Amino acid sequence: MSRASDRAYAAIRAHLLSGQVKAGEQLTEDQLAQITGVSRTPVREAVRRLEDELLLVRSDTKRLFVADWSRDDIEEMFTLRQMLECHAAERAARRMTRGQVAEMEAVNRELKAAIEQPAPDVARFLDANRAFHDAIIEAAASPRLGQMLARLVEAPVVLRTARTYSTEDLRQSARDHDELIAAFAARDPDWARAVMGSHLRRAFHTFARTVGPATDAEDA
Amino acid sequence: MSRASDRAYAAIRAHLLSGQVKAGEQLTEDQLAQITGVSRTPVREAVRRLEDELLLVRSDTKRLFVADWSRDDIEEMFTLRQMLECHAAERAARRMTRGQVAEMEAVNRELKAAIEQPAPDVARFLDANRAFHDAIIEAAASPRLGQMLARLVEAPVVLRTARTYSTEDLRQSARDHDELIAAFAARDPDWARAVMGSHLRRAFHTFARTVGPATDAEDA
DNA sequence: CGGGAGCGTTTTGTATACAATAACCAGCGC
DNA sequence: GCGCTGGTTATTGTATACAAAACGCTCCCG
Structure with a gap:
């Protein structure tokens, strides 16, 4: 920097x-x-x-x-992210070492620590969340995939700053991460993909709820 | 320019x-x-x-x-492209107008014309092929998706220049395109996705055959 | 003989001046 | 009044000079 x-x-x-x-x-x-x-x-x-x-x-x-991000733009971004990050989770499950799994457990402990306070520290949560997802991408060992996801994720990070998160949303994320770690430890690509899919799709709906309803002529 | x-x-x-x-x-x-x-x-x-x-x-x-593209790099690139372009085909099947379908038929006629000559004109084929895939991305109406695919496709286009194509490979591509057009005309997203998947996966194997066999234990 | 510090050279990074192009506005003809 | 045309200003694009950083070499010391 x-x-x-x-x-x-x-x-x-x-x-x-x-x-x-x-x-x-x-x-x-x-x-x-x-x-x-x-x-x-x-x-x-x-x-x-x-x-x-x-x-x-x-x-x-x-x-x-x-840039002016419409609701549809945001949905498309989440859809693409889901597609790519599910793939990353699958690859990561095949390649992740014990050491990397331990690393992710540590990151998720930090993430939980950021939540379990009188007032959850959202900035700290987001940092840990990012570190968690970065670790998956790292383990997926696909430079192009990482590059694409990095670009996709940047914008939402900015858009998201103004949002408010319920403590329950944050806890659910932490639970998803726990299950992802379990899938990695079990080296089960299908499990990892499935958990990641629901994790991100829920994130989208949580996000969308605050942005506003879908346009009526929606597809997909 | x-x-x-x-x-x-x-x-x-x-x-x-x-x-x-x-x-x-x-x-x-x-x-x-x-x-x-x-x-x-x-x-x-x-x-x-x-x-x-x-x-x-x-x-x-x-x-x-x-850049030095390893065989694994190329495979990963094809995998990502398949993931994204199958998604594009699916979206395109939902949105494509009759006019756009007619457009694609015209492009594929040009592509076939490039093949059916004493010596197939590979440059002309590649131009038409690119126009065909661009039309799908256009119809998918997802700027981010288009942007990502554009980046992915650039490199292979360069790498590909030295390659030799059999006339049969080219004809198979044209047949795939015909079937894609049929899927679009039928507005069948699943069909479009499936055809695109096999189209690109075959392209990868055709490509890989000339690059060399898979490495059994590759690292960096 | 090997390793590391110092120094000149190469290469990338930044500032600035200038050129080219697009937006804006006014005045003119109709 | 409306639209076009010419010139004026605002904005981006390019060239160049200079600054900072990295590389490689030599020479010195152990």
């Missing part, structure tokens, strides 16, 4: 989730350079990453805007 | 597939700037795209190398 483009990336990302900018609003590279305190060159690099993650979009004439 | 960074992208890509550079070889941005005839700024932009497509990779210290 020391290079200017990384700092710019983090700063712009923070700026987007700070709520100071609305979806669909135009931004300019100069603006962002001022905000981040670096020149346009690293800003352009950062912007490219954010475009990749679909947090920013460009018009047909290359003007820059804050 | 008029901006310098686009020209740089195309030029570097052409350079990579020209065979003048070996997998694993180091490249420098200056070199590429000379080759492409533009300055390093657009070259860096082009290089980022090529890194995305995993045709170029950077070392831990940011030095630039030609």
Whole structure:
């Protein structure tokens, strides 16, 4: 995180989730350079990453805007994530070492610790949650898969920040993780895939509940 | 294709597939700037795209190398592509209009025309093949899915250039396309998914046959 | 003879100036 | 009043110079 483009990336990302900018609003590279305190060159690099993650979009004439995620966009993102991450869980179950399983148990203990407090520490939960899913991707040993998931997950992480989680939602996640770990320990790819599927699909519905109802002409 | 960074992208890509550079070889941005005839700024932009497509990779210290695709890398790529493109076919089957189906029939006629000659025109076949698959992605109406597939498909297109195809392989592809069109016309998502699955899996084996046998215990 | 510190060279990263292109606005003809 | 056209400003794209970092080499010391 020391290079200017990384700092710019983090700063712009923070700026987007700070709520100071609305979806669909135009931004300019100069603006962002001022905000981040670096020149346009690293800003352009950062912007490219954010475009990749679909947090920013460009018009047909290359003007820059804050992306506007519709409910359908979010559903599609969750669907893709589910498809890819189920596959990752399956591969991980075939490859995971005892050491890696122990690692994941430790991460999930941390995750539970973040929940079981007077007031659950959501930021800490999200960090641990992310570490958990990253460990699975790591164990899946598929660089392209990891790359794709990383891009998919970035945007929701931002969108999610404003959300509120019930303690029960968080506990259910922790239980899912326990079962995933069991599936990994048993080296059972089908089990891992199935648990991951329900874990993510539930996450989508939890998420969607706060975003709003489905559009009526929905498919899939 | 008029901006310098686009020209740089195309030029570097052409350079990579020209065979003048070996997998694993180091490249420098200056070199590429000379080759492409533009300055390093657009070259860096082009290089980022090529890194995305995993045709170029950077070392831990940011030095630039030609990617070295192992047999396992290729298999993983095909697996991911199958997963995503089956999903695309399913969605496309739900959404495709009569007009789009007619469009695809036209593309497949062009594809067959490229085959049925004294010597099949492989470049023309590949263009039509690409147009066919692009039309499916278009009909699937999922920007993220399209984006991911575009990235996945880029690399193989390059790797594939050196390959030789038997006329029978090409004809089988055309038949698969016919069946896909039938599935779309029938608006049958399951059928479309199944045909796409076998189409791509066969493509992988056809490809793998020329690359070499599977490694029994591969690591990095 | 081997290992490591120092230093010149190579390569990547950043800032800035300038060029090209797109949006905006005003004035004109109809 | 409406739409077009020309020029003006805003914004992105490119080139270049310089800064920072990494590599490789040599030379010194053990």
